Amino acid sequence: MAGQLHVNDTDARETVCLQAAPQSDVSLRFPCERPMESSPGFDPARAGKPVSKFVAIADDDEPFQPKRGRPNAHQAAAIERTIREAAAQVFLSEGYERASMEMIATQAGVPKSTLYKRFPEKRALLRAVLGGQVAAWCEVDRSHTGADDLEQRLKHLATDILRHATKPEVQAFWSLVSTAWSGPDEISERHEAIGYTKMIAGFEREIRELGPRAGITARNPRQVATVLMTILCGWIEHVAPTASGPDDEARRFAHDAVDMLIGGSAAW
The missing domain is CATH 1.10.357 (Tetracycline Repressor; domain 2)
Incomplete structure (x- = not known):
């Protein structure tokens, strides 16, 4: 489907679909992210749906190429960056107590099993979100x-x-x-x-x-x-x-x- 990145995570035994996150009033910028419009190969007309302001890209600045099979290091990093951005939006809009792992998984467009595999509980996910912010501060x-x-x-x-x-x-x-x-x-x-x-x-x-x-x-x-x-x-x-x-x-x-x-x- 247009607007989705399919990565088959064999450990979770299910397909991870990284969807472009919905637009949010919250404007966030992580050190490893940059505006989607400047990413190589970006074509908003082809995306077919609203996209988030920032998109996770590989560290070597190559465009993300979804592939079948177990995610490689760049794909795994892209998944985690997508989760962190979604978590930040949910935490800031809902507050820590109201925010749930299910809400964050939905916002990120990943199965809950994929989220829990990387972040076993909510405080661990908040630590990951804060990591990039603290580095900037x-x-x-x-x-x-x-x-x-x-x-x-x-x-x-x-x-x-x-x-x-x-x-x-x-x-x-x-x-x-x-x-x-x-x-x-x-x-x-x-x-x-x-x-x-x-x-x-x-x-x-x-x-x-x-x-x-x-x-x-x-x-x-x-x-x-x-x-x-x-x-x-x-x-x-x-x-x-x-x-x-x-x-x-x-x-x-x-x-x-x-x-x-x-x-x-x-x-x-």
Whole structure:
């Protein structure tokens, strides 16, 4: 049928039909995806139905060629990317609790057995969706920061984190994480899912590498990085949702936090 990609998944013993997902009001972009219109060989007239804004393509940029038999590595990756995009749309539109694996399978156009084979439960699927998002949030352009200046580098990183936190789509994902890992004994998992540990690692690296050049040798760079991230988290949770001028407020708070961390009471 036009508009379907048929892949015979022998392990699941059923045919996987990757259909173009319906149009959604949610605009998402994953690092490994690009607009369908720019994909090699794309012909919207031949598709015969509405298509999603983004389509999974092979890592080497070759057009997806559906074949009979067990999916190869590129086909398997395409299936997973399609599932992740569909899951993101369902999670954001329905919320974590209302979203079901059946709804996600339907949105992705794959059998439930194919979905469960790759993601055995809903939180595992949410982790996969967040993986690409966290990578984007943690990606910082260092070309505009002081090359060897610890204070300026930390201010740049902190500002970038807080500015990301004010974006509606980021707040929506954080709300999903808070619901999925809501227990008091799941704080570390919640922080891992949302990327806090990666952000702390970024601060730690800068403190460890640039601190000595600034005459600062931290006894425990990880602890210092955690303190800074904890301060920023307070702003993210209590100020970001209602910030009137989010970019400016994020920058001011980030700079104040770093000044107080480095200068202590002298920055009060």
